Amino acid sequence: MTVEKIRVGVVGAGWAGQQHLKGYAALPDVEIVALAAMEADQVAELQAEYGIPTTFARWEDMLETVELDAVSIATPTFLHAPVAIAALERGTHVLTEKPIAAGVDDARRMVEASRASGRVLQVVFNHRLRGDIAELSRIIESGELGTPYVAKAGWSRRSGIPGSGWFARKELSGGGPLLDLGVHVIDYALHLLGEPEVATVSASTYAELGTKAMEGFDVEDIALAFVRLKNGVTLTLETSWDSFSRHENVYWMTVYGTDGGAELRVVDYETSEFTVFRNEGGVVADYDATPGENGGHDQVVAEFVTAIRGGETEWVKHDGSLGLRRAEVIDACYRSAESGHEVALA
Numbered sequence: 001m002t003v004e005k006i007r008v009g010v011v012g013a014g015w016a017g018q019q020h021l022k023g024y025a026a027l028p029d030v031e032i033v034a035l036a037a038m039e040a041d042q043v044a045e046l047q048a049e050y051g052i053p054t055t056f057a058r059w060e061d062m063l064e065t066v067e068l069d070a071v072s073i074a075t076p077t078f079l080h081a082p083v084a085i086a087a088l089e090r091g092t093h094v095l096t097e098k099p100i101a102a103g104v105d106d107a108r109r110m111v112e113a114s115r116a117s118g119r120v121l122q123v124v125f126n127h128r129l130r131g132d133i134a135e136l137s138r139i140i141e142s143g144e145l146g147t148p149y150v151a152k153a154g155w156s157r158r159s160g161i162p163g164s165g166w167f168a169r170k171e172l173s174g175g176g177p178l179l180d181l182g183v184h185v186i187d188y189a190l191h192l193l194g195e196p197e198v199a200t201v202s203a204s205t206y207a208e209l210g211t212k213a214m215e216g217f218d219v220e221d222i223a224l225a226f227v228r229l230k231n232g233v234t235l236t237l238e239t240s241w242d243s244f245s246r247h248e249n250v251y252w253m254t255v256y257g258t259d260g261g262a263e264l265r266v267v268d269y270e271t272s273e274f275t276v277f278r279n280e281g282g283v284v285a286d287y288d289a290t291p292g293e294n295g296g297h298d299q300v301v302a303e304f305v306t307a308i309r310g311g312e313t314e315w316v317k318h319d320g321s322l323g324l325r326r327a328e329v330i331d332a333c334y335r336s337a338e339s340g341h342e343v344a345l346a
């Protein structure tokens with residue numbers, strides 16, 4: 001039996017757009033029929049590499065001209081909502097890069113559009129697919145740590161303001177490292193903790209270094225948050241693009257549970273610490289855990305295609321609400337930082 005190929009268009013040809021192209025190209029039941037991005041040379045190169053029949057400079061022209069089953073969005077964040085909503089209204093399934101949108105109102109409109117059209121809206125959360133996070137998830141689920149009650153998570157860079165200038169412009173990105181890196185950290189932390197609801201956040205942000213490093217920098221360069229979860233767990237967060245600190249790039253997750261703890265630290269993209277702390281019969285029984293195999297964009301793209309193949313019963317389960325929940329936490333953090341007070345989530 002031949003399966004009809006899913007016809008996909010990709011918007012954006014930067015690092016993220018290229019990961020989507022690579023992911024689709026690996027799937028035999030998908031055809032990349034169009035690419036839209038503004039860098040003519042880059043577009044021509046990718047067109048040749050992936051044998052893409054049609055290319056455009058503007059996403060609007062792609063949606064109007066080509067019949068598509070699905071669209072991948074890998075543009076500056078302020079464009080996620082307009083592209084996604086226009087595509088969903090045409091009955092096209094959408095995979096959008098993280099964060100879901102530049103602001104929580106846009107994110108809500110995207111989820112509404114997904115529900116109204118009954119089509120898939122999936123947000124890329126590739127960090128939860130890392131092998132170390134997958135193994136930590138297995139360890140927590142096995143009950144080895146007992147009940148987690150404290151978690152500390154973060155992603156911090158010494159000097160890592162993203163090169164594409166739009167990241168540091170609020171009107172184009174919606175925010176700084178809290179939105180850019182923090183969305184991954186919030187996603188994997190809440191995922192590891194079993195997706196509890198967030199009760200309150202108290203956050204502060206600074207832009208001491210970013211404003212000196214780049215003209216037009218109007219987002220934070222570091223954000224810290226104290227997050228109370230409705231199940232009683234406390235989660236602390238730290239994200240930065242620029243800070244006088246030890247490592248160029250480090251992300252971490254620490255969990256304290258009633259029967260054990262775990263510390264995971266990834267320095268410059270290499271797992272440097274992944275230890276489980278336990279006592280057995282009053283004797284220290286710590287051990288180093290072994291990360292599983294890394295998943296990433298390829299897996300995200302494959303899962304998106306599987307959701308589309310699943311038919312209407314699957315589509316309604318993929319309405320972008322996971323991405324919206326992350327957007328609500330981040331929005332609450334920004335409101336807390338601005339007001340100087342704790343903010344309760346609805």
Ligand SMILES: NC(=O)c1ccc[n+]([C@@H]2O[C@H](COP(=O)([O-])OP(=O)(O)OC[C@H]3O[C@@H](n4cnc5c(N)ncnc54)[C@H](O)[C@@H]3O)[C@@H](O)[C@H]2O)c1
Nearest residue numbers: 012013014015016036037038039058059074075097098164
């Ligand atoms: N999941 C991850 O690990 C990850 C990593 C990096 C970036 N991202 C996300 O991916 C998105 C893109 O990031 P990037 O680093 O690839 O950015 P980038 O600046 O390198 O690329 C953005 C692309 O969007 C295109 N674009 C802009 N306006 C357009 C328009 N009107 N019509 C068509 N194309 C248009 C540009 O031409 C460019 O090709 C962001 O949302 C970012 O947060 C995710």
